[in-house]
Amino acid sequence: DAGVIQSPRHEVTEMGQEVTLRCKPISGHNSLFWYRQTMMRGLELLIYFNNNVPIDDSGMPEDRFSAKMPNASFSTLKIQPSEPRDSAVYFCASSLVRRAVYEQYFGPGTRLTVT
Amino acid sequence: AQSVAQPEDQVNVAEGNPLTVKCTYSVSGNPYLFWYVQYPNRGLQFLLKYITGDNLVKGSYGFEAEFNKSQTSFHLKKPSALVSDSALYFCAVRDTGYSTLTFGKGTMLLVSP
Numbered sequence: 001d002a003g004v005i006q007s008p009r010h011e012v013t014e015m016g017q018e019v020t021l022r023c024k025p026i027s028g029h030n031s032l033f034w035y036r037q038t039m040m041r042g043l044e045l046l047i048y049f050n051n052n053v054p055i056d057d058s059g060m061p062e063d064r065f066s067a068k069m070p071n072a073s074f075s076t077l078k079i080q081p082s083e084p085r086d087s088a089v090y091f092c093a094s095s096l097v098r099r100a101v102y103e104q105y106f107g108p109g110t111r112l113t114v115t
Numbered sequence: 116a117q118s119v120a121q122p123e124d125q126v127n128v129a130e131g132n133p134l135t136v137k138c139t140y141s142v143s144g145n146p147y148l149f150w151y152v153q154y155p156n157r158g159l160q161f162l163l164k165y166i167t168g169d170n171l172v173k174g175s176y177g178f179e180a181e182f183n184k185s186q187t188s189f190h191l192k193k194p195s196a197l198v199s200d201s202a203l204y205f206c207a208v209r210d211t212g213y214s215t216l217t218f219g220k221g222t223m224l225l226v227s228p
Contacts, residue, residue, distance in 0.1 A: 103164055
């Protein structure tokens, strides 16, 4: 299994530009999570999907952030317009919710730098 | 609400010595507890979890964790540390009735040769 795949691994962009981060979950997993990691705030859950449906987006910081999951094998996190304070590592994770308790499997992350 | 605390930002231990990374939690129902490890420039990797049953849980790379309900703790342990264990360790909790994990802020483990 290839694990969770994220692209790009690194993104450098200028303030005001649109940024799109991509994630391919592990095949057969039915839940997908987007996290943001910074030194100041640690690991924050932004949004999670179950069976491609957004369940909880209360962690999305602003309307500039949006996420989609058009099918079971692909998700995007978009920031428009981007700001320097969005600089962080963004992780995607997936899991199989078949039993009561499950672990999440993380991708390698996308390091975003907004100048 | 569910929460987890890792009281130490950093733990230093010499190679060959036992190590402990502390974690305490707060939940309303029954806790499901997890440990993850993050190496530099990598994503989080699952180490072990406690669901129910035996309070001592064994996981990957020789790590284990002890669930203590009375102290609401789930400390990560290893009998003999390796330099390669140096990494950032995260504790996470999920309460019954919740669908997501809450992660602690992480503890940096540094194992010196």
